[in-house]
Amino acid sequence: MGKLRVGIAGLGTVGGGLLKLFADPRSRLNEKLELVAVSARDRSRDRGVDIGGYRWFDDPVELAAQRDIDVVVELIGGSDGPAKRAVETALQRGAHVVSANKALVAVHGLALAETSEASGGKLLFEAAVGGGVPMVKALKESVAGCRASAVAGILNGTCNYILTEMEASGRSFESVLADAQRLGYAEADPTMDVGGFDAAHKLTILSAIAFGTLPDFEHVRIEGVERVSLTDIRMAGKLGFRIKLVAKGALNDGAVEMHVRPALLAFDHPLASIGGSLNALVVDAEPAGQLTFIGRGAGAGPTASSVASDLIDLAEERAGHAFGRPLAQLSSAPRATPAERGRYYLRLMVADRPGVVAAISDRLAHEGISIESFLQMPAPEGPVVPIVLTTQTCARTAVEAAVSAMQALDVVVEAPYVMPVEVSGAHWGAA
Ligand SMILES: NC(=O)c1ccc[n+]([C@@H]2O[C@H](COP(=O)([O-])OP(=O)(O)OC[C@H]3O[C@@H](n4cnc5c(N)ncnc54)[C@H](OP(=O)(O)O)[C@@H]3O)[C@@H](O)[C@H]2O)c1
Structure with missing residues (x-):
């Protein structure tokens, strides 16, 4: 098999990083792939690498439509617009696509994977998540x-x-x-x-x-x-x-x-x-x-290295399904109801007056919530002080009920801020 011919649409941070990898004689990319075409908005912009030897396209969709391009690398960004049209165009004609575009894959990934399965063109997106860290793989x-x-x-x-x-x-x-x-x-x-x-x-x-x-x-x-x-x-x-x-x-x-x-x-x-x-x-x-x-989650080098790894997978014919298995095997799992239990952190901004702590404790006790720890900042200048507490394990709904009761107190001067407390361990439920 000859080398896979590659076109890159988007020559910004990530695209520029990929151009450098193709220009690097130590990179394995050129062993089995050949960069033949590029596309961006501004042809005259310095990309740090000589791109004079590659075919230029003002329109990434036109690049994606070229029958002699085997792999279209989409590095434009955005869930819609030219990025989406270029990816669709490539997949529809059975070309492979490598993309770093998480917005596109998250929002339209299912439809794109359907097109990919129908045409045989692979859809890979290691670089879309975690930059250089191989999370998808x-x-x-x-x-x-x-x-x-x-x-x-x-x-x-x-x-x-x-x-x-x-x-x-x-x-x-x-x-x-x-x-x-x-x-x-x-x-x-x-x-x-x-x-x-x-x-x-x-x-x-x-x-x-x-x-x-x-x-x-x-x-x-x-x-x-x-x-x-x-x-x-x-x-x-x-x-x-x-x-x-x-x-x-x-x-x-x-x-x-x-x-x-x-x-x-x-x-x-x-x-x-x-x-x-x-x-x-x-x-x-x-x-x-x-x-x-x-690892490093962004930047030209890390992200381009993930794109390069997808390209090498394609060249070595080991690219799998877009989401790891055939679409027919993906289930539409029911969504968990937010009947979440755990420990919670609450920050309240309160008027610095006697009885405030008792009033807050009372609202928590009313919902059956026990306090794990309690901190009050020494009063800075002004009449409003932060109070922070963490709860013992309780239902999120109980915290929400207590918080709305607290908001009705005239001493609570802004909406309480709630965050969950996560613990380490084999089980990932909140603490
Ligand atoms: N930057 C990161 O660290 C990083 C990390 C992971 C994933 N990503 C993803 O990688 C993708 C690219 O990101 P980036 O940071 O490299 O973006 P960027 O620096 O803004 O580059 C975008 C490139 O797309 C070109 N472009 C924009 N609109 C276009 C259009 N209508 N037609 C043709 N070309 C167009 C631009 O052309 P000009 O250069 O001529 O303006 C530019 O070369 C995005 O999906 C992003 O989410 C980025």
Whole structure:
């Protein structure tokens, strides 16, 4: 068999990294693949590598339609628009597609996988989750013989960087985010990252593969990190926890529950020490046990290396099904009802008046919730003080009822902030 002919659509951060890999004589890519065509918006832009020898397309869909291109690498981004049209065009004619586009795969992955099965063109997306960390392959291949019961990860480097930096520097969320934007670590519009949507896209993909279920982005419960304050980080630290944006999918009695939200992790939790822009995934799968994967979750080099590994799989004819098994074998698992039990962290901003603590304790007791620990910050300037507490194991619904009763108290000056407490261990339910 001759070399597979590759076209790259999108020559930005990741596409530029891939161009460099193709230009590197030490890379194995050129042994079995040949880069023949590229596409981006601006032909005159310096890509750091001479692209004069490749056919140029202004339109990525036109590149994807070329019959002599065997593999289309989509590195444009966005769940719709030219990225989607290029991927559809390639798959429809039976060409293979490699993509780093988690939004596209999370939202349209099922339809694209159907097209892939119908035409025989493979759809691979290792780079869409975890940058350089082989999370998709780990689930598709390494634990293929196991029963995965839960996946939990730190899947968004921007959020993790912000939370790590807040803890280290004592600066506010807004200040760290502004710096991250200036340094290019965070997008000008950070909503996808700090709102939890990017992590939810990735969790959708990982859960489908781990549990053998249809990708189901619509049912990820998503909460971003915008409300995490320095007070939360400091108080959690005093109680022995670190706050992380955790993306977690769990299989409970055949039902899948997926959520992305800030959570308190005990210092000995495998995800608690993942700092800065690192990504990590913990998989619970029997009989393998608990596995942890850690590495750089973004950037040109790590992400391009995952694209390259998919390309080599294609060249060596070992590329499997998009979601690890034929679509007919993926089930539409019922969604778990949020009858969640665990320990919870509550932060209340209250008027500094006698009787406040008793009033709060009373609302908790009324819902049958016992307090595990309680902290009150010394009153700073002004009449409002934070009170933080963690509960013993109780129903989430009971916490919600207590919180709404607290909001009715005139001494509670803003909506209480609730986060779950996660513990380490074989079972991934909240503590
Ligand atoms: N950056 C990361 O670390 C990372 C990590 C994991 C996954 N990903 C994913 O990888 C994909 C690419 O990300 P990136 O960071 O490399 O993006 P990027 O730097 O913004 O690059 C996007 C590329 O697509 C081209 N493009 C945009 N719109 C186009 C259009 N309408 N027609 C033709 N070309 C178009 C741009 O052309 P011009 O260069 O001419 O403007 C640019 O080359 C996204 O799906 C992203 O989520 C990125």
